[in-house]
Amino acid sequence: MLTNLQQQPADALLALIKLHNADPRPDKIDLGVGVYRTGQGETPVFGAIKAAERKLVEEQDSKAYLGPEGDMGFVEALMPYVFGKDSPDMGGRIEGMQAPGGTGSLRLALALARRANVKRIIVGVPSWPNHAQICADLGLEVVEFNHARADGTVDMDALRAALAGAGAEDAILLHGCCHNPTGIDYSPGDWDEIAGLVSEAKILPIIDLAYQGLGMGMDEDAYGLRRVLVAVPEALVCYSCDKNFGLYRDRVGAFYVMAAEPADLPRIMSNAHALARANWSQPPDHGAAAVRLVLEDETLTAQWLDELDQMRERMRQVRARLAAAGKAGTVDLAPMGGQNGLFSIVPLSKEQVLEMREKHGIYMAGSGRINIAGLTAGNIDKFIAAVAAVAA
Numbered sequence: 001m002l003t004n005l006q007q008q009p010a011d012a013l014l015a016l017i018k019l020h021n022a023d024p025r026p027d028k029i030d031l032g033v034g035v036y037r038t039g040q041g042e043t044p045v046f047g048a049i050k051a052a053e054r055k056l057v058e059e060q061d062s063k064a065y066l067g068p069e070g071d072m073g074f075v076e077a078l079m080p081y082v083f084g085k086d087s088p089d090m091g092g093r094i095e096g097m098q099a100p101g102g103t104g105s106l107r108l109a110l111a112l113a114r115r116a117n118v119k120r121i122i123v124g125v126p127s128w129p130n131h132a133q134i135c136a137d138l139g140l141e142v143v144e145f146n147h148a149r150a151d152g153t154v155d156m157d158a159l160r161a162a163l164a165g166a167g168a169e170d171a172i173l174l175h176g177c178c179h180n181p182t183g184i185d186y187s188p189g190d191w192d193e194i195a196g197l198v199s200e201a202k203i204l205p206i207i208d209l210a211y212q213g214l215g216m217g218m219d220e221d222a223y224g225l226r227r228v229l230v231a232v233p234e235a236l237v238c239y240s241c242d243k244n245f246g247l248y249r250d251r252v253g254a255f256y257v258m259a260a261e262p263a264d265l266p267r268i269m270s271n272a273h274a275l276a277r278a279n280w281s282q283p284p285d286h287g288a289a290a291v292r293l294v295l296e297d298e299t300l301t302a303q304w305l306d307e308l309d310q311m312r313e314r315m316r317q318v319r320a321r322l323a324a325a326g327k328a329g330t331v332d333l334a335p336m337g338g339q340n341g342l343f344s345i346v347p348l349s350k351e352q353v354l355e356m357r358e359k360h361g362i363y364m365a366g367s368g369r370i371n372i373a374g375l376t377a378g379n380i381d382k383f384i385a386a387v388a389a390v391a392a
């Protein structure tokens with residue numbers, strides 16, 4: 001039976017990590033994998049999370065099952081940050097549940113959409129590759145539109161055309177902020193227009209918010225999500241705490257449904273709970289419990305927000321340095337100054353990306369995507385010089 005299985009291609013980024021680890025050059029630079037790094041190249045546990053974990057060890061008196069919805073204290077404590085303090089549940093129309101990371105939340109959103117008879121998912125490309133992989137696994141057709149133009153601005157015409165062509169069985173998947181892989185986000189004005197267009201198209205929006213706080217700020221990064229939610233009757237929101245609480249391997253995410261009427265929520269959530277049961281039964285507890293303890297404690301919340309500010313500020317400084325360099329050979333680094341989050345794309349060919357790796361020991365994804373946080377005061381000049389050399 002198992003001989004029927006075909007070999008699958010290796011995950012390109014994981015293969016890149018192996019190559020980087022095996023490279024003996026002391027000044028090699030890893031810009032591949034998507035985790036935040038400090039100016040010293042480290043990905044530390046947040047101080048606020050460490051403190052919450054200590055509390056958890058002391059105070060947690062049981063590890064008995066919680067149910068498919070996970071830690072509802074965590075899910076609810078996050079809501080004012082996601083949906084705004086004024087109306088965190090939109091008058092009883094929003095309910096959530098815990099999920100294993102942003103990925104688990106997306107799996108749940110897309111599976112629920114399919115159950116509700118969605119057939120096609122409209123996605124701007126390039127996108128995070130797992131969006132298309134999950135859709136393919138669920139038998140959902142992906143309808144692509146161009147996310148950004150070569151000059152580093154969003155392609156609103158392509159989005160308008162995609163929404164004009166949308167039908168009754170379509171949903172649109174939008175990155176809430178810090179677009180992965182381009183770093184090119186919609187402006188508040190763009191979001192105002194998108195909210196109107198999605199509402200006119202009468203299709204289900206699915207908003208993926210995996211980097212809140214890493215772009216412009218916690219409220220600023222939620223602008224688009226909140227703007228769309230006030231314009232439409234129904235929406236799904238996929239949230240990850242893995243970046244903004246530094247919890248990557250602990251798999252911390254939340255999934256939220258906004259229904260047309262509060263009375264619709266029990267029926268919808270019963271489907272989401274059934275899907276969770278069939279997929280992972282219950283989400284892992286530890287990371288979400290730590291986030292809940294941070295959000296329940298004013299001092300820890302302030303510490304967490306301060307740590308998040310420092311991360312965002314460091315990435316802004318790296319971006320400002322790249323933008324100040326302007327042209328590196330034929331590559332214009334200036335647009336990166338206005339982009340957001342962990343990622344940007346350096347417009348290099350596959351051959352040039354290979355040359356960056358082989359000649360200069362600089363590891364980046366084949367698409368030219370770089371992790372901005374992989375750059376430090378100690379290596380950024382080398383990076384800019386290498387781009388100038390390969391794109392001479």
Ligand code: PMP
Binds near residue numbers: 034210241242243
């Ligand atoms: N959405 C996007 C756009 C992402 O980039 C990622 C992670 N890289 C996720 C979702 C999933 O995050 P998690 O690690 O929490 O599953």
